[in-house]
Amino acid sequence: MVDPHTQPNDVPYGVVAVGASAGGVEALTQFAAGLPSDFPYAVLVVLHMPASAPSMLAKIIDRSGPLSARSAVDGEPLRAGHIHVAVPDRHLLADEQRVILSEGPTENAHRPAVNALFRSVALSFGSRAISVVLSGVLDDGVLGSKAIRDRGGVTVAQDPDDALFPAMPQHALDAGLIDHQAAASDIGGILAKLVERDIEEREMERDTSMELENRIAMGSRFSTDFDTEALGPPSGYTCPDCNGSLQTVSGINYRCQVGHAWTADALLRARDVEVDGALWVALRSLREKAKLARRMAANARPGTLSKKYAEQADEADRALTVLGERLAAAPTLDGDHGEG
Structure with missing residues (x-):
């Protein structure tokens, strides 16, 4: 030694x-x-x-x-x-x-x-x-x-x-x-x-998957001189960073075609963020729909058309209330930055 x-x-x-x-x-x-x-x-x-x-x-x-x-x-x-x-x-x-x-x-x-x-x-x-x-x-x-x-x-x-x-x-x-x-x-x-322990130096078999992932991490920005399909089969999921398809690596870990890597927990959290963002977009869209429908109802002559716009406004308001309650009850995602 x-x-x-x-x-x-x-x-x-x-x-x-x-x-x-x-x-x-x-x-x-x-x-x-x-x-x-x-x-x-x-x-x-x-x-x-x-x-x-x-x-x-x-x-x-x-x-x-x-x-x-x-x-x-x-x-x-x-x-x-x-x-x-x-x-x-x-x-x-x-x-x-x-x-x-x-x-x-x-x-x-x-x-x-x-x-x-x-x-x-x-x-x-x-x-x-x-x-x-x-x-x-x-x-x-x-x-x-x-x-x-x-x-x-x-x-x-x-x-x-x-x-x-x-x-x-x-x-x-x-x-x-x-x-x-x-x-x-x-x-x-x-x-x-x-560090004082006796260490037995031994020959290790090559781990080609680990070596490929290491080469991907060492690459330059936007480098694509690798093939992530060698890491495993398609997962059926998409990458939150680039929307590319994800390959399954070692069971429940994933890499996309341009190299972004995800563990299952991190991928699940990313989906939570996407869903949360989509819900806020829906909330804004429903609010705008209700306001626009009420304006159109007010500008239309009394009758079937005015009633139709008013009903659409009421429907959007009801959906807005339900969605707002859902967002208010949703747990806040924990932060993950060590600094800042």
């Missing part, structure tokens, strides 16, 4: 990939505070963030613990004891010992995306990869944790009771993919022990 403390310069012996979403800033500051100062792995951090907003995340993490944290730079070498932090509107990926920032297709409507980071680290570092799933909503990180596990790495999650938004770590735990769980502030202690 190679001793991690004898690696030349600051070349990392392995990588810790960290993913978070809603509630993630607090979790990441606690996580960073608990890391040891002589940590021999590189750390890569993805937080779901708005594409157009500047991010202060690297500065926040840098102030929180003993390790240096900086916004990731495309092509820079991975450094042991350093935290490479994702930037808005770019996937943060690892390619061997380099950082990759890509404009590849969104995953679950996010770029950067947790699953994309975890998948790339699994392929580049195998048994020397560790994933950490922190606070967030939906099931981001589940597929990525599976990729880490499948390639011989170790998976860690924040204790859901310690997370402001427990869904992300809870989904990973429920899937049976997590080796260790702890409060965010205690994860550093677990990692300090994991």
